[in-house]
Amino acid sequence: MPDHSRYFDHAATTVMRPEVVEAMLPYYMNQFGNPGSLHQYGLLAKEALETARTLIAGTIGARSKELIFTGSGSESNNLAVLGAARRMRRLGRGDHVIASSVEHPSVREACHALEREGFRITFVPVDPHGRVDAEEVRKAVRSNTVLVSVMHANNVVGTLQPIAEIGGWLRQQGILFHTDAVQSYGKVPVRVDELNVDLLTINAHKIGGPKGVAGLYVRKGVRLEPIVYGGGQERGLRSATQNVAGIVGFAKAAELAVSCLPAEKDRLERLKRRLIERLLSRIPGCVINGDPDNSLPTHLNISIERIEGQALMLELDRLGFSTSSGSACSSTDSEPSYVLLAMGKSREVALESLRISMGRTTTEQSVDQLADALVQVVKGW
Incomplete structure (x- = not known):
């Protein structure tokens, strides 16, 4: 069994708590009902679903009815960008969308899909630290602008x-303003x-929850065009039988992450500073990409x-350390980020970039061990 303390790819996914x-577990075994059913199994599932919705919505300061469950952060981003833009054009409000140049592929590709429409x-x-200047957004706005999407925290840097x-x-x-908060939520x-x-996107598997479940906050009064049609679940915006077990797990992960957030944030900031100090002092030619402050x-x-x-990632993996050379959503792409x-x-x-999360x-x-391993690899190169 790998040593989880040597896992430095938490931005890709996390181990479930x-x-x-x-x-x-109960929602895979005894309480397995479909929340759309009216018998006792369905009603128990529905109760669990809505309890989880209320809890997760509360962690972002939202009302329960403002949270839509989806199957992934990418789906939530697609629903936000495609759903809002198409709805606003149908209402005759305009057809111009703004996004940052460093958005996650699920936002970038959704924008390209809109472009084809x-x-x-x-x-x-963005600036050399990867930060968007609010003034650049203001300058980009036109009379026909209907949506802006800027991620809360970048997944790469x-x-x-x-x-x-x-x-x-x-x-x-x-x-309308959407932000992808998949990486920042819980941190x-x-x-x-x-x-x-x-509109705001959150995800379960980045905070110790299960894969295959995410959420989209939709402010009261905002209307979207659905991208999945069917039985009308999730206010008609995401028709599909809800993943009750996953949503219950999402709620538990959210509860734990938010309750531990202040102390965990301080702890991780100390570890990050420690790692930076060790790398910059011991590895010539090492630079930090992103905003250090x-x-x-x-x-x-x-x-x-x-x-x-x-190549560095593969050598570290051989030594037992899991890192990344980019986003997990484009890990097979040999092109630069x-x-x-x-x-x-x-x-x-x-x-030459390496992402450590x-x-x-x-x-x-484990931070000290990773620094030692990096020094060892660089010396042997």
Whole structure:
């Protein structure tokens, strides 16, 4: 069995917490009903579903009816971007959508799909730290702009975006605002009113919950076009029998993550600083990609001169350490990260990047061991 403390790819997924597995098991065994059924099995499942909805919605400061369950963060992002843009065009409000140049592929590709439907898309640039300037968003807005999507925290470098500032201004203009909070939820405070968002994506498996379940916050009064049609579940926005066991697990993971957030955030920030100090002092040519002062406590992206990130990742894996050379959603792509290129990094530096992401199982000892392993690999290169 691998040593989970040496797992440094928490941005891709996390190990399920034992409490989450325990909470889910009854809904695979005895309480297996379909929440759409009217008999006792269905009613018990429905009760569990709505209890979980209320709990998860509360962790982001939302009402229970404002939370839609989906099958993944990518699906939530697609529903937000495609659903909002198509609805607004159908109402005659406009056909222009804005997103940042460093969005997750599920937002970028949804924007490209809209472009093929005749929408106008603007991707706003980021600075060398991967941060969007709120003024760039303002400058990109047109009279026909109907939606802006800017992620809360970047999945590759961890940079946090000025979501509250952007959202406050967009609200005054009457423009819908979506943020992908998959990476930030459970790691830093995420409250929909403080962020001034109309749509917000969260995910279970990034916080110790199960894969295959996620959520989309839809502010009261916001209307979307569905992208899945059928039986009308989830207010008609996501027709499919709900994954009750997964949703119950999501709720337990959310409860644990939010209750532990302040202490865990401080702990991970200390570990991140420790790792940075050890790498920069011991490895010549090592640079940090991203914003060192305004990023997630979990994420660290580095480039080491003349060593490709994928080769470095494979050597570390051989030594028992799991890292990543990019997003798990594009792990088979040998091209340099578009996020790093958008930040102004050269193709060489982008190819040399390695993502290290920490979480609940990371320890001070494992951080030191990873630093030692990196030094060992670089010396032997």
